[in-house]
Amino acid sequence: MADPASSKTLDVLAECQEVAADSARLACFDAAARQIASARKSGSLLALDRATVVASKQQRFGLADAAKNPLGGGEADQLTRVTEVKTTITGVTPSTYARFLIQLANNTVWETIEPLTLPPRPGTAVIIKQSGFGGFKASIAGERPVLVKRRR
Structure with missing residues (x-):
């Protein structure tokens, strides 16, 4: 079962793994890749790598608004917390x-x-x-x- 906070766009990619036939699985992955690329280009899907998030938090460390949770305060914010x-x-x-x-x-x-x-x-x-x-x-x-x- 998918995480309710995860991106539905990325869930489609994971669902492609369940397709049994090779040609159908490839078609599913191609369609998912186009959907992800389109979502990133339009700005509806943001992708951040952990190192970039931590570097940004380290640069803001000590400022008045640095305690805000840019990733919504969930597990992702806890995993990238800078103390x-x-x-x-x-x-x-x-x-x-x-x-x-x-x-x-x-x-x-x-x-x-x-x-x-x-x-x-x-x-x-x-x-x-x-x-x-x-x-x-x-x-x-x-x-x-x-x-x-x-x-x-």
């Missing part, structure tokens, strides 16, 4: 009160919320994880985790 980003620091700019703006290799900018005694160094590994109450913590190369917020 941390591992990258390196590419630049550091002093902010206010011993805080810093940290540019990362993934083209995002984060600001430390907690003051730091020394500025982080470019080239240093960083892991940013979700913390309690919707916040984020950055672990910078073995230092204690510090609260951060995404700037852009």
Whole structure:
């Protein structure tokens, strides 16, 4: 039985496997392929690969609307959920009160919320994880985790 949330267009393809005669099965697959190509061309069928979805979620990680479920909040969203980003620091700019703006290799900018005694160094590994109450913590190369917020 097909998943009720699945695309009926793709279900036709799966049904072709049940056709016994070779020529009829080939005709079924050809018709299904034309239907899928037509649906993609018209925009009524969207096909996304998991790697593209995860990369997009990683790029939006930490932004205010990043928690929205682009895939409807079902199993697909759970399977592509991003709760941390591992990258390196590419630049550091002093902010206010011993805080810093940290540019990362993934083209995002984060600001430390907690003051730091020394500025982080470019080239240093960083892991940013979700913390309690919707916040984020950055672990910078073995230092204690510090609260951060995404700037852009």
